[in-house]
Amino acid sequence: MSRGELDNVRRAVGGLKPLIDEKSKDYDRSYVAYLASEEAVIEKLLEMPSVLKTPIVRNGRQATVGYCPEIWKTWE
Numbered sequence: 001m002s003r004g005e006l007d008n009v010r011r012a013v014g015g016l017k018p019l020i021d022e023k024s025k026d027y028d029r030s031y032v033a034y035l036a037s038e039e040a041v042i043e044k045l046l047e048m049p050s051v052l053k054t055p056i057v058r059n060g061r062q063a064t065v066g067y068c069p070e071i072w073k074t075w076e
Helices: 003-013 038-047 069-074
Strands: 056-059 062-065
Touching: 003 038, 003 056, 003 062
Parallel strands: none
Antiparallel strands: 056 062
């Protein structure tokens, strides 16, 4: 995922927290919870995409994180 895509998804889902998979096997190794700035967290997520919650589904300016078929059905 590019920086621009991550920024768009972040805006659509209301921040970085919904994007982070705290159950990921790489979560502890990423130190995301300990990074001081949002910019540092973004850089780490781009470096270690395995820490992102999936699936990330986009529809124009809308996006969801995780399995959300009820929401997807409402998209045109």
